[in-house]
Amino acid sequence: MAEGAASCKIARMSAQQITPQLRQWIIEQATAGHTPDSVLQAMLDSGWQEEVAVQAMEQTLEAHLRGQGQLEALKAGLPPESKPLPEPELQQSPSTLNISGHEVKVLLNMQDPRVVVFGGLLTDEECDQLMAQAGSRLARSETVKNETGTSEINEARTSDGMFFQRGENALCERLERRIAELLRWPVENGEGLQVLRYRPGAEYKPHYDYFDPAQAGTATVLKRGGQRVGTLVIYLNTPAKGGATTFPDIKLEVAPVKGNAVFFSYDRPHPATRTLHGGAPVIEGEKWVATKWLREGRFE
Numbered sequence: 001m002a003e004g005a006a007s008c009k010i011a012r013m014s015a016q017q018i019t020p021q022l023r024q025w026i027i028e029q030a031t032a033g034h035t036p037d038s039v040l041q042a043m044l045d046s047g048w049q050e051e052v053a054v055q056a057m058e059q060t061l062e063a064h065l066r067g068q069g070q071l072e073a074l075k076a077g078l079p080p081e082s083k084p085l086p087e088p089e090l091q092q093s094p095s096t097l098n099i100s101g102h103e104v105k106v107l108l109n110m111q112d113p114r115v116v117v118f119g120g121l122l123t124d125e126e127c128d129q130l131m132a133q134a135g136s137r138l139a140r141s142e143t144v145k146n147e148t149g150t151s152e153i154n155e156a157r158t159s160d161g162m163f164f165q166r167g168e169n170a171l172c173e174r175l176e177r178r179i180a181e182l183l184r185w186p187v188e189n190g191e192g193l194q195v196l197r198y199r200p201g202a203e204y205k206p207h208y209d210y211f212d213p214a215q216a217g218t219a220t221v222l223k224r225g226g227q228r229v230g231t232l233v234i235y236l237n238t239p240a241k242g243g244a245t246t247f248p249d250i251k252l253e254v255a256p257v258k259g260n261a262v263f264f265s266y267d268r269p270h271p272a273t274r275t276l277h278g279g280a281p282v283i284e285g286e287k288w289v290a291t292k293w294l295r296e297g298r299f300e
């Protein structure tokens, strides 16, 4: 459980009304793992009347947390129940995993944040085929617009991209099954594979892959499969220079190597997960990746 909630700087109206901003602040504190007691105390410390503060907490948190199955744990002062996450079988620190006859190397295994680097997840032929299938369908990448849940061109992401439908063809199906077995997460909970191509100078500025609960458009996006809980970025080629996947919070840089992949998971949509990550600018050559995002529920 995190320490006491941050001080409540939400402006108090003279009548001490429960505003949308106050509700949002309460949800943010809860998502960061603060107990209801500490959130309440932070409100009292900044001058909220106890009656209003308690009512705001009840109204906001009960509805929000019941949906996440965390209300009872928080009321009891327990850390939020750790939810199931995609997770490879690495209990005995194997150097290789046999995934239905396909050998995958374990190159890095970090617990907190959860980051695993795999070697040889795809064969060179699979990488080449995926790039060939995606090539003619590439368009300037869009990202989800936070306010509305729709897509927009984003200067922070200067790559070209496309999405395959899940199970769109035999190769996609085979890779989806391999990823599901590797990460022990249902095929049905995965988004379709996304392929990105970065030309020299192109990059993906550091970001989180989960949907920001504070943004208005998130409710719409979450209707289809709930939150993202894990990401697998697979390198389809080896750029001559640049293009590492970076994790600024932990000062980790993963080199893009054809067929290798980096996996990371996040148990809550919050920076406390330290899963900020980006694609560093490509300096020479092109960089191609396939990204698999994993949802908490069925993505239909």
Ligand code: PD2
Pocket: 196, 204, 209, 231, 233, 243, 244, 245, 246, 277, 278, 279, 280, 289, 291
């Ligand atoms: O291409 C990458 O290294 C990269 C970096 C950050 C890909 C993504 N994010 C992504 O697809 O979300």
Ligand code: ZN
Pocket: 207, 208, 209, 231, 277
């Ligand atoms: Zn990302």
